[in-house]
Amino acid sequence: MSRRSLHTPAPDAATLRARIDRARAAAADAATDALLIGPGSDLRYLIGQAGGSFERLSVLLVPATDAPPTLVLPALEAPGYADVPTDDLGVDVVTWVDGEDPYRLVADRLGKPGRVAVSDTMAALHVLRLRDAVAGAEQTLAGPVMRELRMCKDAAELAALRRAAEAIDRVHARVGEWLRPGRTEAEVGADITEAIVEEGHTHADFVIVGSGPNGASPHHDVSDRVIEPGDVVVVDIGGPLPEGYNSDSTRTYAVGEPAAEIVEAYEVLRRAQEAAVRAVRPGVTAHEVDAAARDILTDAGLGELFIHRTGHGIGLDVHEEPYIMSGNDLPLQPGMAFSVEPGVYRAGKWGARIEDIVVVTADGVEPLNTRPHELVVLPA
Known part of the structure; x- marks a missing residue:
C-alpha cells in the first residue's frame, strides 16, 4: 500500500x-x-x-x-x-x-x-x-x-530553469567519457543517467542515445545496438531538479570523422537553430520562430527531413505551453521558456538535432544552455 x-x-x-x-x-x-x-x-x-x-x-x-x-x-x-x-x-x-x-x-x-x-x-x-x-x-x-x-515564469522559476540547464550542460560536457565504439547505447545511457543525478537532478526523466540509424527516430530511447566507428549519435537528455523544474538539451556527436554529406547537412542545421534562437523576442509569434529554422532547412533541400515542431515550453513539465510550431500565432512574452530544437532525420541512416532552452527577455532572448553547437567529433 x-x-x-x-x-x-x-x-x-x-x-x-x-x-x-x-x-x-x-x-x-x-x-x-x-x-x-x-x-x-x-x-x-x-x-x-x-x-x-x-x-x-x-x-x-x-x-x-x-x-x-x-x-x-x-x-x-x-x-x-x-x-x-x-x-x-x-x-x-x-x-x-x-x-x-x-x-x-x-x-x-x-x-x-x-x-x-x-x-x-x-x-x-x-x-x-x-x-x-x-x-x-x-x-x-x-x-x-x-x-x-x-507560461510566463517568475524570477524564481527562471532561476531554477537556469540551474537545470547548467546541470545538464555539465553532463553533456562529459559524454565523451562514455560514448565510444564497442559500447551499446544502453551502456552509454546508464552512465549518462548516473551523471544526471550526480549533477543535481532528482532523476533522469529521459535519456536518448540514438546511434547510426536509430538517430533518425527523434524519440528513440536506448537499445542494445553497439556503437560503431563512423556513427552519428543523437544524445537528448533531461530531468527535474528537486524544486521540480526541468532540463532538456540535445547535442549530436560523431564517432570518428563523419561523411561529407553529414557535415554539410549538420552545418545547415546549426545555422537553422541559430536563426531560430535569434528570432526570439517579445511580440514575435511561435510560428515565426519555427519558420526561422524551417525555412533555412527547406531552402537547403532538407525541409522534408525536419519532421517535428521547433520547440516546446518547459517548466514543471518537460513539455508544456507554448509550443513553437507552424500555425501557432501566439505572440511571445517575456518570461516564456521553451526549447529550440530543429532536427534532420534521414530514415535508416542517421539523424542530428541541436536543442537549447531559451527564455524570452524584455528585449530579446536568453539561451540557458551554453554548450557549443558544433558537431562533436569523438575518437573512433
Whole structure:
C-alpha cells in the first residue's frame, strides 16, 4: 500500500497564495465557476505539492468566487500533504475514507455550478464520475486557464530553469567519457543517467542515445545496438531538479570523422537553430520562430527531413505551453521558456538535432544552455 512521497522544495506560502488568487480570477474571466485540479504539475504549481493520481480521488477545488478553495483527499493520502501550508493559503482540507462517496462530497462543495473545468490530465475514472455527480454543469478543460498562468515564469522559476540547464550542460560536457565504439547505447545511457543525478537532478526523466540509424527516430530511447566507428549519435537528455523544474538539451556527436554529406547537412542545421534562437523576442509569434529554422532547412533541400515542431515550453513539465510550431500565432512574452530544437532525420541512416532552452527577455532572448553547437567529433 505504500506510496512514494512526491514532496520536494516548494515556493513560499505568499507565492502560492498569489497563484491561487490568479487562478481564481482567471477562472472567473473564463466564465468558469470552479477549477477541479487533480494531482500533477498544475496542483504543484498552486500548492507546492504534486501528489499522485490513483484510484482514490484527490482534487483541489478552486472556486471563481471568494469561497475558500478546498483540498479533498483520501484520509490515507493526507499525511503526504502535511507540508502544504493550507492555513496560510486559506485552503480547507476535507478527507474521506473508503466507503464514502468523494464525488458527492465535491458536488456538495460546488453547489450548483454552471461550468467547471477539470485538469487536462485527470484520469477518466474521476472525470466521468465527477460529471455524473455535478449533474447539469458543463465540463471543460482547465488547461486553457492554467497555461495562461504558467507560461510566463517568475524570477524564481527562471532561476531554477537556469540551474537545470547548467546541470545538464555539465553532463553533456562529459559524454565523451562514455560514448565510444564497442559500447551499446544502453551502456552509454546508464552512465549518462548516473551523471544526471550526480549533477543535481532528482532523476533522469529521459535519456536518448540514438546511434547510426536509430538517430533518425527523434524519440528513440536506448537499445542494445553497439556503437560503431563512423556513427552519428543523437544524445537528448533531461530531468527535474528537486524544486521540480526541468532540463532538456540535445547535442549530436560523431564517432570518428563523419561523411561529407553529414557535415554539410549538420552545418545547415546549426545555422537553422541559430536563426531560430535569434528570432526570439517579445511580440514575435511561435510560428515565426519555427519558420526561422524551417525555412533555412527547406531552402537547403532538407525541409522534408525536419519532421517535428521547433520547440516546446518547459517548466514543471518537460513539455508544456507554448509550443513553437507552424500555425501557432501566439505572440511571445517575456518570461516564456521553451526549447529550440530543429532536427534532420534521414530514415535508416542517421539523424542530428541541436536543442537549447531559451527564455524570452524584455528585449530579446536568453539561451540557458551554453554548450557549443558544433558537431562533436569523438575518437573512433
